[in-house]
Amino acid sequence: MKHPIQKSSSRRWLIILAAVLCTSLLFSCGKGNHADPSDGDGTSNSGSFNPKDFQISNIHAHQDDPQSTRILYIDYTIKNVSSRDYKDYFNVKWKVKGSDGAYYEGSDEPGSLNAGASQARSNINIDMGTDGNMADISTLTYKITYQY
Numbered sequence: 001m002k003h004p005i006q007k008s009s010s011r012r013w014l015i016i017l018a019a020v021l022c023t024s025l026l027f028s029c030g031k032g033n034h035a036d037p038s039d040g041d042g043t044s045n046s047g048s049f050n051p052k053d054f055q056i057s058n059i060h061a062h063q064d065d066p067q068s069t070r071i072l073y074i075d076y077t078i079k080n081v082s083s084r085d086y087k088d089y090f091n092v093k094w095k096v097k098g099s100d101g102a103y104y105e106g107s108d109e110p111g112s113l114n115a116g117a118s119q120a121r122s123n124i125n126i127d128m129g130t131d132g133n134m135a136d137i138s139t140l141t142y143k144i145t146y147q148y
Contacts, residue, residue, distance in 0.1 A: 051144040053082035070128040072135040079118040086113045091147045097139040
């Protein structure tokens with residue numbers, strides 16, 4: 001029969017071992033859960049995505065007959081000003097305030113954009129909710145984000 005001190009010491013080591021295993025499992029969970037956004041040659045856009053690699057220009061936002069339509073159309077040009085190629089893993093999120101005081105959003109996924117290349121985008125739309133809701137173009141903003 002084991003001495004009570006030895007029995008307690010064995011339990012303590014068992015508890016410590018279990019705690020260490022649980023902690024290591026906890027830290028290993030979540031790694032690699034996202035799809036690898038590599039373009040097939042091992043180049044990955046994740047982790048090194050930088051919105052400053054893109055330049056937006058030639059923005060033209062319009063509502064065709066704003067009294068009878070609720071869609072704001074946006075045309076723009078996006079340019080990859082970096083020295084690296086991007087493959088399908090970013091988007092442009094647009095936001096504008098309507099005459100009703102609410103904000104409305106829309107997004108666009110330009111697709112692949114090689115280093116130095118530009119792409120004209122057209123008819124990106126934001127649904128303003130109801131006919132006659134005028135978009136306040138002066139409040140139109142965009143944000144370029146990583147998409148995984």
